[in-house]
Amino acid sequence: MEATTYSNFRNKLKSYIDKATNDYEPITIIRKDNRNAVLISAEEYNNMKENQFILGNPNNLKWLEESKMQAENGDLAHHKLLEDEDE
Structure with a gap:
């Protein structure tokens, strides 16, 4: 800095x-x-505020920690994407 x-x-x-x-x-x-x-920068400030909001909510923090543990343990789910019917 x-x-x-x-x-x-x-x-x-x-x-x-x-x-x-x-x-x-x-x-x-x-x-x-x-x-x-x-x-x-405004971009950096907005990122900090968003992180503060997300990590400041105990439910969001718990969900993020659980998701990280699942990924580290290889507990991943694969889903097939739906095709658009108009195509």
Whole structure:
């Protein structure tokens, strides 16, 4: 994770936004009062919020853990896909 001062961040705003959005590089913005901030892409932020929502629900977490154990144990099910009747 790259870190920069607030002044440098302000002067090179476009460059830092490009790093965050194109390279998925979080940027820590260091402030004098030690109230730092982090710049990340909207895509990365949305992924974090989605993971927080999914993993924050005990039922979802239990289902994911059970599914992972089944896959690791080779307990997989195969299903034939239905054909579209219009084709």
